[in-house]
Structures are given as C-alpha cells and as structure tokens.
Amino acid sequence: MTDETVLIEQLINVQTREKAFRELISLYKERLYWHVRKIVISHDDTDDVLQNTFIKIYKNIGKFKQESKLFSWMYRIATNEAITFINKRNKERKIDISEVQEQIVSTLESDIYFSGEEIQEILQKAIASLPQKQQLVFNMKYFDNIKYTQISEILGTSVGALKASYFHAVKKIESYIKKQLN
Amino acid sequence: MEQEINNSEVFLKSVLQNSVGFSVPKDYFNTAEDRFSSFLIERELPEETGFSIPENYFQNVEKSILKKTGFKKEVKVISLKSKFLKYIPVAAVASVALLLSINYFTSSTSSEINFDTLEQNRYRKLDCRKLK
Numbered sequence: 001m002t003d004e005t006v007l008i009e010q011l012i013n014v015q016t017r018e019k020a021f022r023e024l025i026s027l028y029k030e031r032l033y034w035h036v037r038k039i040v041i042s043h044d045d046t047d048d049v050l051q052n053t054f055i056k057i058y059k060n061i062g063k064f065k066q067e068s069k070l071f072s073w074m075y076r077i078a079t080n081e082a083i084t085f086i087n088k089r090n091k092e093r094k095i096d097i098s099e100v101q102e103q104i105v106s107t108l109e110s111d112i113y114f115s116g117e118e119i120q121e122i123l124q125k126a127i128a129s130l131p132q133k134q135q136l137v138f139n140m141k142y143f144d145n146i147k148y149t150q151i152s153e154i155l156g157t158s159v160g161a162l163k164a165s166y167f168h169a170v171k172k173i174e175s176y177i178k179k180q181l182n
Numbered sequence: 183m184e185q186e187i188n189n190s191e192v193f194l195k196s197v198l199q200n201s202v203g204f205s206v207p208k209d210y211f212n213t214a215e216d217r218f219s220s221f222l223i224e225r226e227l228p229e230e231t232g233f234s235i236p237e238n239y240f241q242n243v244e245k246s247i248l249k250k251t252g253f254k255k256e257v258k259v260i261s262l263k264s265k266f267l268k269y270i271p272v273a274a275v276a277s278v279a280l281l282l283s284i285n286y287f288t289s290s291t292s293s294e295i296n297f298d299t300l301e302q303n304r305y306r307k308l309d310c311r312k313l314k
Contacts, residue, residue, distance in 0.1 A: 018222055022215045029214040037204055054218040108203075116203015123198055142194070143202065167183055170190040177197060 004070050011061045021058055028071070031144070032078045038139040039082040041104045041124070043113040049085050053078045072153040075146075079136065079154060104128075119177075126176035130169055137162055138169040 010020035032053060037046040056077050064073055105128045108114045108121055116124075127135050136155060140146045148159045155162070 018219070021222070022219055025215045025218045029218070030211055033206070033211070033214075034204075038202065043204075043206060051218055051221075055221055058222075113205045113207065114203055115205045116201065119197055120201060120203030123194075123202070142191070163183070167187055170187055170194070174190040174193055177194070181197070 005066070008061065008064065008066065008070060011058075021054075024057070025054060028074055031071075032074060035075060035139070035144065036078050036082045038127075038143065039079070039136070040085060041108070042111065045085065045089075049078070049081050052085075053081045056081065068153040069150070072150050075150075075154045076156075083132070122177055122180045123173070126173045126180075129176065130172060133157070134165050134169040134172075137165045138173065141166050142170070 007020055007024060010016040011024065013020075029050070033046060033050055036049045036053070037043070040046050040049055053074070057074055060077075064070070105121075105124045108116070108124060114120075127138060130138065133155070137151060140151050140154070141148075146154075148162050151157075151162050152159050157165075
C-alpha cells in the first residue's frame, strides 16, 4: 500500500480524518498555492481560492476513485476553482477574460506581494496575452515542470494537444519578451 | 518542434532565471494548516445559539418602547413643496390659454364690422366686376 493510498484511507475514516487532512494541507499547500497564484495573480484571491480548494478536497475525498494520482486530482480541483473564480470576477466587471487578466497584471507594480523586476512584469503581461489554456499549460510545464501525462489528467486534454499548446505559448512569450526588450 | 521549444526555453531561462516575482506574507505557509482546516472546527459548532424569546415579543416590543418614550402615533407629513410643484404645469397651460384668448379678442375688435368696412367691400366687388 503506497503512502498516498494510506493517506486517502485515513481521510475517509472518521477517526483519522482531521489529522490526515492537516497532513494533506502540509504536503500540498505550497504547490497548490503557487499553481493558483499564477492563475489569479493576487495573493488575497489565491488565499480565498486555496481555502475553497481544500474544503472541496475534504468534502469530495470519498468520491475520489484513484484512477489518477491524488496530486493530479487536487490540481484539477484547484484549477477549476481558480478558473471559476476568475470567470465570476469577469462577470462582475462585465469585461472579457483577457482584459481582466491584463488589468490585474498592470497593477503588479503596486502589489506589495510582487517583488519581481521589470522582466518578471513583462513575463506576466506576456502570459496574460495568451488564451487561457495556453496560460495553464505554460505555467504547469515551464515553472512546475509537470509531465504532459499529468497535465493531461489535470486539464482533461490530450497530450498531443497540450504539446501544441505549449509550443505556441512558448513561442508567443519569447517573441513578446524580445519585442519588449528591444 | 522539440528543438524550437528547447531554444525558446533556453532564452526564457536566461532572461527570467525561473522566477515569477511573486511573494507571500511572512509566515503564510507556517499557519496554513490551521487556517485551511478551520472550517472543520466551524462545522462542529452548533448552528443555533440556544436563546429563546417570550411569545409575541417582537409584536409587542415596538408598542412598549413607544409607550415609554411618550411618542404619539406617527402623523403623515405632506410636503407643500411637492403639492405646489404639481400645479405648476396646470398654471402654465392656463396662463398661455388666457394670453391667447386676450390676443384673439383684442384683434377681432380692431376688425369689427361697421358701415365703413361694408362700403369698402362693396367698392372692391364693383371694381372686380369692371375688370371682367
């Protein structure tokens, strides 16, 4: 029995549930935080999304069929929560998704939890200019170095389509940055 | 495609040094377990406070407070301003009608039919016949 299977059993068991849940948070908090942060950009919004993600994981752990890795399943929940959050925010502001992302990125300079230099700001603007799926694939592949097969489990997209998305994303970002630096 | 991706990644790594530039508040991750599991404690708390109130309390409380403060029944206040404003268009229409009627009657008295005007008309008709 793997550590993951043990943890899942402990999460389902009422007697061990709470302790196991704290362990789960401890194991995945940082990875899930940075995954969500790259989608929603602001720290406060990330904190809200992460809270909702862990609540959803806790409530649905009994439905997890172990067809994929626990990590992929949690990433999928976090991704869906982050996308639901930004879609809700777009609806409130009544503007297009890409416009919202660009607006948020443009406020990075004044964000106290953004310590990046000009190049990181350019990178965020470049990412914001991509279609949503390409943004997700780029962040997961380039920064988190997640394998295509796992990204495929998380996003429910074929490996072939993911490779094509990543290719387009990398090329667009490279060209955006080169244009800004010249 | 693979080679092109590699070249782009090498370029991005050289300029970005694998940093996104985001940071988190101090000790944010150290307290994550408590914050993200706090809903479990909330779930265990009873939803009801356990307090109850005497029967018809809210129906009687208003009356008893008003009685103690000595206020009388609230009288409806009618604004004079709104009443006055309501009649302004009517007054404006009446004024215009009055002005027009005065003008009409004044002009009709100047073209009043008398002996002289009848004579003038007769001559005008005679002249017309001659012309034919």
